[in-house]
Every structure is written in structure tokens, then in C-alpha cells.
Amino acid sequence: MLQFEQNFEVWLQENISIETNRRRREILEKGLGHGTFEFLRSIWYPTVGNFDHLYPEWEVRDFNNGYRYLDLAYMPGGAKGGIEIQGFGPHARDLDVRRFKDLCWRHSLLALDGWTFLPIAYLSIKEEPKQCQQLILAFIGKFLSTNVPSQLSYLEAEVVRFARRLLRPITPLEVSTHLNISARHTRRILQNLVESRILKIVSGKERIRAYTLNY
Secondary structure, X not given: OHHHHHHHHHHHHHHHHHOOOHHHHHHHHOXXXXXXXXXXXXXXXXXXXXXXXEEEEEEEEOOOOOEEEEEEEEOHHHOXXXXXXXXXXXXHHOOXXXXXXXXXXXXXXXXXXXXXXXXXXXXXXXXXXXXHHHHHHHHHHXXXXXXXXXXXXXXXXXXXHHHHHOOOOEOHHHHHHHHOOOHHHHHHHHHHHHHOOOEEEEEOOOOOOEEEEOO
16 A cells, blocks of 8 residues: 555656646645545556546546546557546536536547546445446457567467457467467467566465466
């Protein structure tokens, strides 16, 4: 927890210090919302281990020349990924017609502007953290699935892409079927990826049953 808090403060202050947009800088200086902070503390940081390519309160323009702010923007290599934490009260229980229409317009305009939008319920952060962590891995995988270490063989690189597309750990049988190779060849590839610290074992000791990405 201490490491998260230290890295969080460094990341937030860096965003404030380099921001030339007065509107966004003032929003950041007020601090992030409780839902966003809890998402970063409980979901993002334990899953990813850093805040690389992640920008809080990112400003976007809408078709009416107004300004909207995403809770978090994830933009590796110029990609556009948006994450918003949906609190139960304003987004569900008390949602009136006007707010509902505005929310739909917001999502539609972001999609037309090339954003991959990921809404996450605050209740899911508190009650289903493991599922949210898996969702984040899959979300990141959409942007990084073609970006793999150059030293990997074709089959090793495809295993990494395959793992990034799924919402759960991968099994040797799934990899063998996906690559259409023997079980023995599959085990050798998976072991190489574990030794390279790209994959880690999450189930089984003498007989390994599942692997996941090591980030």
C-alpha cells in the first residue's frame, strides 16, 4: 500500500506539473474522485504495477465544441482508451431521462472519435475485484496485442497475444489447440516464457495447469 501511495503521488504531481491546460490542471489540483482512487488502488496498480500511459481527468472535445473529462485515459503509442468509474447513485439509481441521454451521447461521441471506452461500476471494484483485474488485462491487451518483445519466436509471440485477448489465465491445452502444435512443444514454449518472466504460473506445481501474463 505504501508503494502504491508513493507512486500515485509522483504520477499525479507529474501530470499536474506538465499540464499547460489551465482547466485540466485545476481539476487535477483538486484531487481525483474517490471511485477513481479506489480503482487505481485496488484494480489497476495491483494488476499493472505502474501508471505508464495513464492520464487522469483527460480532456476531450465534443461535437458541440464543449469539454468533457474522462476519469482515466490510457494512451500507449497514441491509442485511445477511456476508463470511467460509474458510481451507483448518479449513474443508475437516480438516473433521469436527461442524464441518461447525455451519457449515451457521451459514449457515442467517444466511440466515433476512435476511443475504446470501458465503464466500470464502483460496486464491481468493491465486490468483484478479481474480475475487474482480469477485465483490465484484456483492456490493455487490445492496445498491446501486436506489441511483443522482438526476441520472441513467432509461436511465443502468438502465445503472448493469445493471453492478452482472454479474460482469464490460459491453459496448456488451450495454447496447444490455438497454435495447433503438440503438447510437448506447447510445454516447451510456455516454459521459455516463464523463464523470460513474461508468463507466470498461477495453478499447479508438479503439473502446471494455468499461466497468466506477468504484469
